[in-house]
Amino acid sequence: MATRQLALDLPHADSRSRDDFLPGLANEAALALVESWPNWPARAVALVGPAGSGKSHLAAIFAERSGARVLPAAALDSASVPALLADGALVIEDLGNGPIPEAGLFHLLNLAGEQKAGVLITSTRLPSALSETVATRDLASRLRALPVVTLGPPDEELLASVALKLFADRQILPDENLLHYLLPRVERSIAGLRDVVGELDREALARKRPLTRALAAELLRGRAEPPDEPASSPDEVTLNDVTIG
Structure with a gap:
């Protein structure tokens, strides 16, 4: 019998610097958005793609470039919004992975517009789909109007x-x-x-x-052969990328 040894699942280095980001057709629009800061098409933009597509890496590049703090969406609350925007930019990660903090997000989008601060929101779901899950009508309207850049499947x-x-x-x-x-x-x-x-x-x-x-x-051996193209969920539709100035 072949000898086995205990394989420790040790953490491996996962650099999120710009030099370690691998560009391709699937992410070129998203990378262009991050690198065009502060010349954005709007004060808040959503970066949408499946898990593992590079959203967090791009968010880290944006944070390094803009001085933005990075905050999980679940930790957002109204009282903290002014301080979060004090540096002029903010990253909200994983919006829609849990309950949406409606009051905090609504306040954030409004104040970012007033202060001309930048907000990068990452999600696996389109803002238009998220808008259908919130009770605040004005927030739903703002989510539907949010510019979106999508990350596609890698070539x-x-x-x-x-x-x-x-x-x-x-x-x-x-x-x-x-x-x-x-x-x-x-x-x-x-x-x-x-x-x-x-x-x-x-x-x-x-x-x-x-x-x-x-x-x-x-x-x-024995794994099912993957399909030529990954199946899309109802939220993963093709969008025209926003124009980056």
Whole structure:
């Protein structure tokens, strides 16, 4: 019987600097938005995409560029809004992942307009869909009017670049055979690719074997082949990207 060892799931470096952001067709509009600050089309903009698409990395780049604080949407309240906007910019992360803080968000959007501050909101759901879940009519109207930049599914070139980075973060230098085998067989999303790379790394450590194409084939055997295009939820529709000045 092959010897296994305990594979500790240690944290791996995940730099969110601009230099470590991998651009591609899927995220070029979002990156252009962040890099065009403060010349934005509106004071508040929503960055929408599936989990693992790069929203938080882009939010971190924006925060570094603008001096913005980064706050989870669940922590937003009306009383803190003036202080949060004191630096002229703010990031609200994961709006819609839980109950929407309606009073705080309404106050934030109003004050940002008055003070000409910038607000970047990240979400997996379109603001128009979120507007249907709030009770405050004026807030619903503001959400429907919020400019949106979407992150699309990664293309082959971006997936390959991300795979190389994910392996490098784990001190693994994959050969071409491993990448050529792996990429057509994983979910076509950055989040899915991250999960598979982590799984392969843990299993290779547990089995005390180098991570090769043969081991990847053994570990992934029996998985269902992913569809050519990821299924879209009702909220994930194609939008025309806003024009970046």
